[in-house]
Amino acid sequence: MYRLHGFYTQNSLKALYVLEELGVDFEFHYVDLFKGEHRGEAFRRMTPVGKVPVLEHDGSYLFESGAICRYLANAERSPLYPADPKQRAQVDQWLDFFANHIGRWLTTLYFERLLKPQAGLGPTNEPACEEAERFAHQQLKMLERSLEGSEYLANNALSIADLFGFALAEQIWELEFPVDDYPRVKAWLERIAARDCVARARARLAAAM
Ligand SMILES: N[C@@H](CCC(=O)N[C@@H](CS)C(=O)NCC(=O)O)C(=O)O
Numbered sequence: 001m002y003r004l005h006g007f008y009t010q011n012s013l014k015a016l017y018v019l020e021e022l023g024v025d026f027e028f029h030y031v032d033l034f035k036g037e038h039r040g041e042a043f044r045r046m047t048p049v050g051k052v053p054v055l056e057h058d059g060s061y062l063f064e065s066g067a068i069c070r071y072l073a074n075a076e077r078s079p080l081y082p083a084d085p086k087q088r089a090q091v092d093q094w095l096d097f098f099a100n101h102i103g104r105w106l107t108t109l110y111f112e113r114l115l116k117p118q119a120g121l122g123p124t125n126e127p128a129c130e131e132a133e134r135f136a137h138q139q140l141k142m143l144e145r146s147l148e149g150s151e152y153l154a155n156n157a158l159s160i161a162d163l164f165g166f167a168l169a170e171q172i173w174e175l176e177f178p179v180d181d182y183p184r185v186k187a188w189l190e191r192i193a194a195r196d197c198v199a200r201a202r203a204r205l206a207a208a209m
Pocket of ligand 1: 007009010011012033038050051052053063064065066
């Protein structure tokens with residue numbers, strides 16, 4: 001039985017989308033970061049880095065959302081993470097691209113423009129936002145070109161890269177980022193958003209909060 005320890009953030013949603021898409025039996029344990037539940041001794045025994053998400057499976061623990069998504073699809077021998085090395089590498093490159101590039105800049109914007117004012121964490125860092133916007137536009141243009149003739153990021157088939165990437169890219173909507181400028185990216189986002197796994201993951205999270 002899988003147990004995911006997570007919070008209402010994109011990093012936890014990545015793993016929740018994959019768990020729901022796989023259709024496996026799992027429990028979700030809500031770790032309230034605002035109450036500091038991740039700083040307690042019990043949580044520190046699960047992960048040395050003290051961050052969510054953490055996946056618990058048969059007495060072992062795993063942190064880092066990318067590692068969790070890969071592990072889940074591997075453990076379930078799912079085509080969401082193909083066994084063929086070349087196809088797998090295509091999935092890996094998109095996981096890395098989202099984690100290190102588009103996801104990084106959209107997460108900066110989300111933190112600066114939305115989270116900081118909401119949580120009273122100080123003034124928005126405007127130069128950081130300008131840099132993030134510039135890079136996000138550059139990288140969305142790259143993504144737009146890559147989606148030409150393809151409905152999904154890798155191997156023209158749904159993979160963990162789409163679910164992981166979607167969890168990061170969906171921040172575009174709350175940020176009111178001009179996604180209409182990137183019609184293929186917009187269609188890809190809407191395609192993934194329409195999957196049952198997304199609605200089920202959100203419902204699971206809402207029920208746990
Ligand atoms: N690279 C990590 C990032 C995990 C992360 O930053 N988690 C945040 C919530 S989204 C957290 O637990 N923050 C609590 C803290 O740093 O004290 C992943 O992808 O899992």
